[in-house]
Amino acid sequence: PEHEPESAEALADYLRDEGLIIHTGVTPLAIRQEAGDKVITAEVGGQRREFRAEQALMAVGRTPRTTGMGLEEAGVTLDRDGFIVVNEFMQTSNPRIYATGDVTQHPKLVYVAAAGGGIAAANALEGNRRRLDLGVLPDVIFTDPQAATVGLTEAQAVERGYDVKTTTLPLAYVPRALAARDTRGLIKLVADGSSNLLLGAHVLAAEAGEMIQTAALAVRMGLRYGFSVDDLREMLFPYLTQVEGLKLAAQAFEKDVAQLSCCAG
Numbered sequence: 001p002e003h004e005p006e007s008a009e010a011l012a013d014y015l016r017d018e019g020l021i022i023h024t025g026v027t028p029l030a031i032r033q034e035a036g037d038k039v040i041t042a043e044v045g046g047q048r049r050e051f052r053a054e055q056a057l058m059a060v061g062r063t064p065r066t067t068g069m070g071l072e073e074a075g076v077t078l079d080r081d082g083f084i085v086v087n088e089f090m091q092t093s094n095p096r097i098y099a100t101g102d103v104t105q106h107p108k109l110v111y112v113a114a115a116g117g118g119i120a121a122a123n124a125l126e127g128n129r130r131r132l133d134l135g136v137l138p139d140v141i142f143t144d145p146q147a148a149t150v151g152l153t154e155a156q157a158v159e160r161g162y163d164v165k166t167t168t169l170p171l172a173y174v175p176r177a178l179a180a181r182d183t184r185g186l187i188k189l190v191a192d193g194s195s196n197l198l199l200g201a202h203v204l205a206a207e208a209g210e211m212i213q214t215a216a217l218a219v220r221m222g223l224r225y226g227f228s229v230d231d232l233r234e235m236l237f238p239y240l241t242q243v244e245g246l247k248l249a250a251q252a253f254e255k256d257v258a259q260l261s262c263c264a265g
Contacts, residue, residue: 004153004188006168007204011147014184023051031056064103079105089128090120098124107137136220140209145185148212151200151219154190163193167252171205174245182206187249189229196229197222198250207242214243229253 001008001024012022023044030041038056042049064082071078077085077093084092084099086106091098100116102108112134119130138150157164171177171185185205191198199222201215221227233250237243248257 002153003147003149004202006186006188007147007149007202010184010186010204011143011145014145015143028058062102062108066103086116088131088133089123090116090132091123091128106132107134107139109137109139112137135223136216138212138216140212142209145182145204145206146208148203148205148208149201150212150216151198152190153200153202154188157190157192157199162199164190164199165193165253166190167249169245169249169252169257171245173248173257174205174242176240176242176244177205179240180206187211187245189246189249189253191229191253195226197226198229198232201246201249203245205242205245211243211246215246218246 012024015022025045027043028040029043029048032039032041034052037052037054040051040053040056042051064084066078066082066084071084074097075094076097076099079085083105084103086092086099086104089098090100090104098120100106100120101113104116106112106116112132116132119132122130136150138148141147152160152162154164154166166188168186168188170183171187172183174183174187177183177185185203185208187205188202189198190200190202198215198218200219201212203211203215205211218227218232229250233247233253235247237247248260251257251260
C-alpha cells in the first residue's frame with residue numbers, strides 16, 4: 001500500500017494470474033486450530049469473514065530486544081515501541097553510546113544497518129564527523145516481478161507542494177523486456193514541473209532491483225547538483241538493457257515512445 005497504486009495493482013494482477021487469491025484491506029481478529037486447518041477470523045470491507053488454510057504466515061514486523069540492558073539507567077531514550085532513538089550521527093541520547101541496525105528507529109534494511117554501523121564506529125572513535133543520509137533511499141521487494149522504489153511517490157510529492165508531473169511507461173515499450181519475452185511491469189517517474197527535477201522513480205520489472213540504483217543516483221544528483229529529467233533523457237544507455245527503460249520513461253514526458261525508433265533521442 002505504500003507503493004504507487006499502478007505498481008501495486010499490476011503486481012496483484014500478476015500474482016492472481018499465477019493462482020493466488022489476494023484480499024487487501026484486511027484486519028485479522030483471531031486465529032484458531034480446527035482439525036488440520038488454521039482458521040483466521042478477519043474483518044474485510046466491514047464484514048467478518050473466516051479463511052481456512054493448512055498453514056498461516058503472518059508478517060508482524062520487528063520487536064527490538066532492548067529490555068533488560070539497562071538502557072534507561074544509562075540515559076538512552078527509547079521510543080514508545082522500544083526502538084533506540086539515534087540522531088544523524090547514530091548517537092543516542094547518551095553521547096557516549098551509539099546504535100545502529102533494526103534496534104533503532106531507522107528503516108529495517110540491511111544496507112541501512114551496515115552504513116549506520118560504519119558511521120557509528122567512526123564517530124565513536126573520532127567524534128561526530130559523519131552523518132547517515134537517508135534522503136535518497138532505494139528499496140526493493142523481491143517479488144516476481146520485483147517492485148523497486150526511490151524518492152517520492154506522486155501523492156507524497158503533491159502533499160509537499162511540488163508542481164507534480166508524472167509519466168508511466170509499460171514495460172512492453174522496453175526492448176530488453178520484449179527480447180526476454182517478459183513485459184510484465186511498468187516504470188513510473190515523478191518530477192517537479194517547475195524545476196524538471198526527478199523526485200521519484202518506481203519500477204515493477206523482472207530486474208527492477210538492478211534498475212533502481214540508476215534512478216537513485218538521478219534523484220540524488222538532482223537534489224545536490226540540479227540533475228534534471230532532461231539530463232536523464234540525454235544520457236546514453238546501452239541498448240537492450242532493462243535500465244534503458246528509465247531513459248524511455250523520461251522521454252515519455254514529452255514524446256510518444258511508441259513512435260520512436262531504436263535508441264532514438
